[in-house]
Amino acid sequence: MSDCCSHPGVGKRPEELSKPSYETYNPSEVRLYGRPASREEIFKITDEQIREKITLSLNNPATNEDEIRGLVKVVKEVAIGIIDNDVLSGIFRQQIVLAIFDDELKFRQLPVSVNIPSKTFDRDGGRYIKSIGVIYGYAYEGHCYKLPKPQIMYLPEEPREIVGGDCGCDCGYVPELGYAVWQIDKLERVIALDVRSDDVKTLVLDENMPGSRSPMAYAQTMALAPQRHRD
Template sequence: MSNCSSNPGVGREPEGLSKPIYDTYNPSEVRLYGRPATREEIFKITDEQIRQRIETSLRETSLKEDDLRTLVRIVKEAALGTIDNDVLAGIFRQQIVLAIFDDELKFNQLPVSVNIPSKNFEKGGERYIKSIGVIYGYAYEGQCYKLPKPQIMYLPDEPREILGGDCGCDCGYVPELGYAVWQIDKLERVIALDVRSDDVKTLVLDENMPGSRSPMAYAQVMALAPQRHRD
């Protein structure tokens, strides 16, 4: 009988992943199983489409073809931050940015600084955080475990391809369901996000009140400190 456990599908099968590392034994390695974030380019349009849009905007000018190509290159470099490391470090810093667009299409962002080493990224070094994944389970010291709930994590390594064994899976996770694996030492630093969505009563009031109590008792239960005696 197969020892594979049943896991939900989490997306299309990941493509272009590296093979797992098997050449060395690391007794403190943790294998994280989950769905890797999709990797997409910032620019969805081609250079020719960008050139046409710029050309339309500058219709009243007398720019030459070579000038338009140069302008397209400058716009892309400025947006992507590939001019030099100083610009790149200023645009893509080692942080998390939570963002939404409002009804007026204004960009609302909340940068979250993280206490994560960057390995001298500002000086042309290597970035520490390299991928994002929704982690569903993990393996440690030859045993497989499931998380109580999926966890979004920023991770210091790239996801790798899952290779099936005798039962065609690895801890019950198969690439056909969209899973990948991260091989990370247990002392490496990661960032875990706790994302929940519900009404305010559930996430704020009920979450912080022990037991089921009457709403009239809420103020008494949530008192943080005794009142000071006034003179």
């Protein structure tokens, strides 16, 4: 049976992705297969609505259209904290912000600081983290592997279109089922999120019962480590 039938659908076929690069051989390349995050503009309010509000608020109604367009751009940049390609304290203060809306429709956020090169920017001056994906498997040194559990990852490369042979797949993953591929060197830093949803008994009580915890947990290792007497 073909490997192309062994993976479930994860979404719509990704659009407008670039082709993967196979011109050079990189012995340390890892190809990640998964569902890329959709790319949507953060602003649900339109430019026309912002322009209308600015026009009504200006004391000088003679402001020309070019100036209004410039003001619209400034409003959007200030809102998300971008001034001269720098990141300020706007909506996003970190690479990752966990957020919910509470019962009073107030925005509760938990910024998460991550250990990535230069904290925010890569060596070329752009953002280091460029995409998000749910990763289901990977290929390394000519072999394909499946992850035991899908992982959400923040990645330093953009997703690329999967190019396969006659069946249209690569490692059994096909673009028609919503998959894309990331080509990343094994030494690049990524961020992996372990997201689980269950009741407190399962995630806290049962998880920490004797025999369930990892023997490599830091606290357990430290507790079992022999003490060294100091002179």
